[in-house]
Amino acid sequence: MFKKILIANRGEIACRVIRTARAMGIGTVAIYSDADRNALHVEMADEAVHVGPAPANQSYIVIDNVLRAIRDSGAEAVHPGYGFLSENPKFAAALEEEGVAFIGPPKGAIEAMGDKITSKKLAKEAGVNTVPGVMGLIEDAEEAVRIASEIGYPVMLKASAGGGGKGMRIAWDDEEAREGFQSSKNEAASSFGDDRIFIEKFVTQPRHIEIQVLCDQHGNGIYLGERECSIQRRNQKVIEEAPSPFLDAETRERMGEQAVVLAKAVGYTSAGTVEFIVDGDKNFYFLEMNTRLQVEHPVTELITGVDLVEQMIRVANGEPLTLHQEDVELNGWAIESRLYAEDPYRNFLPSIGRLTRYRPPQEAVTETAIVRNDTGVFEGGEISMYYDPMIAKLCTWAPSRSEAIEGMRVALDAFELEGIGHNLPFLSAVMDHPRFVSGDITTAFIGEEYPEGFAGAELEHTRLRKVAAAVAAMNRVAEIRRTRISGRMDNHERKVGTDWVVTAQGARFDVTIDADREGATVHFADGSIHRVASDWLPGQPLARLDVDGEPLVLKVGRITGGYRIRTRGADLRVHVHAPRQAELAALMPEKQAADTSKMLLCPMPGLIVKIDVEPGQEVQEGQPLCTVEAMKMENILRAERRAVVSKINAGPGDSLAVDDVIMEFE
Incomplete structure (x- = not known):
């Protein structure tokens, strides 16, 4: 087995590889740019080597710089992670010349499958259905318009060397095809150093389902089930799950077998993913093969119990697979939410800055639930403008899909992140969306359900009442604390009232609180009652409560006259006043926003x-x-x-x- 490997990547995937290597007793070498000098993956690795300035095209994807780091460190093998050089055949060839093992597929397989045009031709020759399109490269914008018109709109413009949603545009008319061609070309050149573009028909109402394959150097190959990746925004996956709520066992088997046949046809070894578009009748069409570890691989690991990074390392070391297809069992359900540094209230535009607070939910493994968080950041660290905006991948597992969703809801509510814009509220909103809960999803889900963008979620009335009860009980605790530290000599004579008015989301709740040592009973004016129990103390930014026997997690911030409460995708200003205060507060004018319309x-x-x-x-x-x-x-x-x-x-x-x-x- 290798004694030392270099991870030619950064962020959460570098940390992920380091964890498995450490468990296998293998030493690790990190590489870093100027911007990543204090990054988490640098701290976690046994050694670290500087490879250049902050821009990736001057550091992480400069092959000579990475080779220098390999020589300086004496690494015997390289894991490329995903993105950067992971699907670059020149990098694989350079490692071969150096006598360093590549923890990935052979150069020929990368060339065959890594290039989307070549891979579609090979898939077609192997008898796999492919999406209609023009395989040839597009030279300029006018040719793109002509070809798109012949195929018929809408079309997808794709970078041949692309991945992760970079270098991709959907065009619905000539003007969008012309603009999209140039933007795709620019992004492809910036991200991959390869600006080749091709066009294919954009299939409306599709599901994006992919098959995980694993092949060794001895002719063995298996598939490890599928992942549903249909919740996408700007062609980039946001939420993934395994298995798919749509596939049946027969379709899964046919897709898996075709994926393995295709992998073997190109001499593929290591872990890889064959991506398909699946229509409503369960017809599936080959999209592309990713010749690397996928971002969403944790959900496959959670339902199969297979450590894909470990398998990649063992395959690169020449070991045969010890798993056979009949050994693969899909157990339970797993969901992954990608946490991005992007502001959902500004149409998901990128956000950068310092993480003033970063407290993920605690990772845990039990027989009935798992919480896993793959991350590459830390509290106080910087989110840079130079790299992908992913902060973390939060995963939950449970015996059933509904339980996995509920686990994700609680985990997202408990995820504390401050200092930058982020998509936590949006992820929470999706978990509660009826279409997602039912499994009735396509790649058009976000566009159809949030056509005007995301403006925050509104809590349905039953949950809003529980939040109101919880905040009323919390406010009582805060009022007791306030009376004790006010400095007045007659504190022992001061009493905290029992009648309060809670306002939130345009609703008013008149409540009376009856407290005891175990919690508080909150009586509403209409006669309904909620029982609240919690150990929350004033100043704590996270409140874990029990309301009527069910968990409720709230992010808590203080505002004038109340609290800023965030839960289930909603961002609420909850005011708590004594009855007389409420009368006066209702007379206060609202502050008007500045006019920036011009x-x-x-x-x-x-x-x-x-x-x-x-x-x-x-x-x-x-x-x-x-x-x-x-x-x-x-x-x-x-x-x-x-x-x-x-x-x-x-x-x-x-x-x-x-x-x-x-x-x-x-």
């Missing part, structure tokens, strides 16, 4: 790539105004209405913060 504000920290207009120019609704790049993604900002540009405050190359004024209008 300004284009930068929606995220980023770099201005291009300005498309000039002062004095009249623009129409939907017209591109400028392009901002952040976290390897290009974002085109468009006019919301007809206007005339009066002033431009930024130009190409300028780095802007959130809400910096890019341009103004008359």
Whole structure:
């Protein structure tokens, strides 16, 4: 077995590989850029080697820099993680020349399957159904428009060397095809060093289901079930689960067998994933093969008990698989939520900054529940603009899908994250969405259910009442604390009232609190009662309560006259007043937001790539105004209405913060 391996990656996947290597007794070497000097993966590894400046194209994906780190450290093998050099055949070839093992597939398999155009041709030759499209590379935007028109809109423009949603655009007409081609090309060049683009038909209402395969160097290959990855935004997966709520055993077997046949046909070894689009009749079509470990691999590990990273290391060491297909059993249900540094209230635009608070739910393993959190960050660390915005992958397992969903709900509510914009509220909202709960999902789910973006969830009335009862009981505890530390000499004579008015989400609840040593009974004016128990103390940002025998987890912040409460995707301002205070509070005017309707504000920290207009120019609704790049993604900002540009405050190359004024209008 290898004595030392180098992880040619960063963030949570580097930490993930280090954990398994450490359990196997293998030494680890991390690589890092200027931006990652104090990163978690650097701290976790036994050794660390600097590979260059912050931009990935000057550090992590510079093959010579990584090879230098291998030589300096004496590593015998390299695990590439995902992204970066993981599917680069030149890197695999360079390692072979160095006599260093690549913990991944052979160079030929990467070339055959890593290139989406070649892989589709090979899949078709192997008898696997493929999505209609043009396999040839597209030279320019006008050719893209011509081909898209021939295939028929909508079409998908894809980077041939792409992955992770980078370099992908959906076009519904000629103009979008023209714009999408250039943006995809730019993103592909920036992320992968390869700007080749191809086009295929975009299949509406599809499910994205993928098969995990594992092959060794001795001709053995198995599949480890499937993962449902249909909850996607901008072609990037957000929530994954295993198994799929849609497949039956027969379809699973047919997909698995085809995936293994395809892998063997190209001499594939190591862990890999064959991705399919599946329609409503369970017809499946080959999309691509990812010749690497997938981001969502934990859900497969949780339902099979197989450590995929360990298997990859053993295969690279020349060991045969000890698992046979008949040994693979799918046990229970697992769900993964990807926590991203992006602001759901700003159309999911990237967010950067310092993690002023980072407290994931405690990882735990029992016979009936598992909570797992794969992460590469820590409290006080920085989220950089140079890399992918993923913060963590929160996973839950349970014997059934409904139990796994409930476990995820509680885990998301208990995840404390402050300092940056993040998608925790959105993930929580999806877990409660009736379509997701029923399993009636497609890759169009987010676009269909949140067409105007995400503005926060609203709690249904029953849950809102429980929150009101909980906050009333918490406020009583806070009032008792306040009377004891106020400094008054007659504290022993002061009493905390029992009658309160709780307002939240436009509703008013008049309550009376009857407290005892075990908790509080909260009586509502309509005669209903809720029993609240908790050990919460004022100042604690997380409250774990029991309301009527059921768990309720609240993130708690203090505001004037009440609390900011976050739970199940809702962000509530809950006010608690004595009856007379409530009468007076109802008379207070609401603060009006500043008028920014005549300004284009930068929606995220980023770099201005291009300005498309000039002062004095009249623009129409939907017209591109400028392009901002952040976290390897290009974002085109468009006019919301007809206007005339009066002033431009930024130009190409300028780095802007959130809400910096890019341009103004008359």
